[in-house]
Amino acid sequence: xxxxxxxxxxxxxxxxxxxxxxxxxxxxxxxxxxxxxxxxxxxxxxxxxxxxxxxxxxxxxxxxxxxxxxxxxxxxxxxxxxxxxxxxxxxxxxxxxxxxxxxxxxxxxxxxxxxxxxxxxxxxxxxxxxxxxxxxxxxxxxxxxxxxxxxxxxxxxxxxxxxxxxxxxxxxxxxxxxxxxxxxxxxxxxxxxxxxxxxxxxxxxxxxxxxxxxxxxxxxxxxxxxxxxxxxxxxxxxxxxxxxxxxxxxxxxxxxxxxxxxxxxxxxxxxxxxxxxxxxxxxxxxxxxxxxxxxxxxxxxxxxxxxxxxxxxxxxxxxxxxxxxxxxxxxxxxxxxxxxxxxxxxxxxxxxxxxxxxxxxxxxxxxxxxxxxxxxxxxxxxxxxxxxxxxxxxxxxxxxxxxxxxxxxxxxxxxxxxxx
Amino acid sequence: xxxxxxxxxxxxxxxxxxxxxxxxxxxxxxxxxxxxxxxxxxxxxxxxxxxxxxxxxxxxxxxxxxxxxxxxxxxxxxxxxxxxxxxxxxxxxxxxxxxxxxxxxxxxxxxxxxxxxxxxxxxx
Numbered sequence: 001x002x003x004x005x006x007x008x009x010x011x012x013x014x015x016x017x018x019x020x021x022x023x024x025x026x027x028x029x030x031x032x033x034x035x036x037x038x039x040x041x042x043x044x045x046x047x048x049x050x051x052x053x054x055x056x057x058x059x060x061x062x063x064x065x066x067x068x069x070x071x072x073x074x075x076x077x078x079x080x081x082x083x084x085x086x087x088x089x090x091x092x093x094x095x096x097x098x099x100x101x102x103x104x105x106x107x108x109x110x111x112x113x114x115x116x117x118x119x120x121x122x123x124x125x126x127x128x129x130x131x132x133x134x135x136x137x138x139x140x141x142x143x144x145x146x147x148x149x150x151x152x153x154x155x156x157x158x159x160x161x162x163x164x165x166x167x168x169x170x171x172x173x174x175x176x177x178x179x180x181x182x183x184x185x186x187x188x189x190x191x192x193x194x195x196x197x198x199x200x201x202x203x204x205x206x207x208x209x210x211x212x213x214x215x216x217x218x219x220x221x222x223x224x225x226x227x228x229x230x231x232x233x234x235x236x237x238x239x240x241x242x243x244x245x246x247x248x249x250x251x252x253x254x255x256x257x258x259x260x261x262x263x264x265x266x267x268x269x270x271x272x273x274x275x276x277x278x279x280x281x282x283x284x285x286x287x288x289x290x291x292x293x294x295x296x297x298x299x300x301x302x303x304x305x306x307x308x309x310x311x312x313x314x315x316x317x318x319x320x321x322x323x324x325x326x327x328x329x330x331x332x333x334x335x336x337x338x339x340x341x342x343x344x345x346x347x348x349x350x351x352x353x354x355x356x357x358x359x360x361x362x363x364x365x366x367x368x369x370x371x372x373x374x375x376x377x378x379x380x381x382x383x384x385x386x387x388x389x390x391x392x393x394x395x396x397x398x399x400x401x402x403x404x405x406x407x408x409x410x411x412x413x414x415x416x417x418x419x420x
Numbered sequence: 421x422x423x424x425x426x427x428x429x430x431x432x433x434x435x436x437x438x439x440x441x442x443x444x445x446x447x448x449x450x451x452x453x454x455x456x457x458x459x460x461x462x463x464x465x466x467x468x469x470x471x472x473x474x475x476x477x478x479x480x481x482x483x484x485x486x487x488x489x490x491x492x493x494x495x496x497x498x499x500x501x502x503x504x505x506x507x508x509x510x511x512x513x514x515x516x517x518x519x520x521x522x523x524x525x526x527x528x529x530x531x532x533x534x535x536x537x538x539x540x541x542x543x544x
Contacts, residue, residue, distance in 0.1 A: 129444075129474045416451050420492040
């Protein structure tokens with residue numbers, strides 16, 4: 001048996017924990033740069049606010065219904081997620097963190113445990129200890145566990161738990177779940193399957209293997225097996241090492257001048273370099289891209305990107321910055337209103353497998369020691385305490401975060417003050 | 421190479437206040453007090469409150485509670501007749517929990533941290 005534990009409206013629940021006044025009130029959390037609605041409380045869902053809608057399109061609606069808006073506060077959500085995950089880990093021998101607010105728990109070694117009781121206890125503990133409401137779905141496969149979780153939310157909201165303990169209970173939820181709502185079936189397949197007469201997961205379960213394989217490849221076949229109760233999706237205890245790392249953000253406002261964009265590119269590169277060092281890896285190629293806002297039809301559009309090959313694969317910040325700025329100078333054109341830029345490091349290889357160049361003059365050992373000291377200082381004294389001059393200080397390009405709440409759980413200067 | 425330290429076998433970890441004040445880090449949060457309602461319970465203004473959500477409040481616990489959407493720090497008093505949130509300051513009225521309130525215990529205050537620089541001569 002697998003369990004999927006999912007935090008209910010996670011970002012909204014985090015905001016509510018430190019703003020209890022908002023209990024029962026509609027809340028929306030916006031994506032980076034205050035772009036789109038990415039989390040909604042039940043009350044906001046009831047008003048009809050759709051996931052992913054740009055903020056400017058629902059501005060009136062939000063105002064009319066007095067919806068409380070938040071910029072995404074990933075420091076807060078990250079800390080609460082970590083607390084939830086570590087608390088979950090104490091219940092089962094193995095778990096897989098699937099996203100910031102979801103985890104699969106492996107229940108196979110718990111044959112003698114009443115899983116329903118355990119699920120209720122997990123739910124109660126997370127709610128009490130961390131203050132975050134969660135829903136638990138338990139079933140024989142990951143796909144079914146995910147479905148059980150959704151079913152619990154739709155049908156047994158107050159209980160918050162569904163255990164698909166036998167075939168009858170599995171079939172009950174299969175019949176309830178439409179094909180488009182199955183984990184792993186996208187819109188395209190959903191439409192196709194509905195046209196072929198498959199309405200619910202129950203219908204799909206008995207589809208012939210050959211036909212599924214032909215229509216939906218092995219991935220589809222695996223999914224059907226999962227629906228039938230045969231666990232076919234691999235268990236990932238440690239997330240696989242990343243093949244490429246990308247840091248890109250929209251600017252807080254439109255920018256034309258080279259200097260500010262260069263500062264943003266430098267900072268994104270520094271972030272990529274740090275991530276590389278954290279996984280003891282180096283990148284052999286680097287890509288820089290720059291674009292205008294395609295939604296601003298009044299503006300001239302321009303979009304360009306360039307990929308540079310590094311002489312020697314590297315994770316040294318200064319070296320990567322040099323390449324990134326060279327790339328930017330190639331693609332930058334004056335006179336455009338730019339909206340977004342980004343840096344991607346590609347062909348990532350382990351640090352100890354680098355192919356050195358015969359003509360390389362850089363003192364790599366020395367540089368590596370320097371970066372180690374650099375990272376240590378920043379870890380101890382705070383992010384970006386030491387930085388490269390070209391990273392700048394002004395951050396004119398910085399994301400918009402007009403409705404940002406405090407870092408209540410990680411910063412001593414931003415605690416809730418009790419004025420009672 | 422000089423002499424090996426005779427203390428080598430006797431070294432212990434230095435005292436870590438986190439272990440003392442927040443033994444359950446996953447469920448521990450911090451609040452800042454800014455009132456005088458609990459001054460007789462040794463909670464001066466500016467005090468840092470260590471709040472552990474995993475503790476179960478009992479009669480006499482100091483708790484952080486949410487009353488009508490606002491955070492308060494009070495003594496929890498539970499007996500056969502009533503349940504109330506009592507202040508530790510004779511000038512402040514208790515909050516008697518009746519049907520007129522929505523009240524919830526947010527967590528139990530397990531520690532009070534005060535830095536002497538924040539202490540002022542008490543003017544009650």
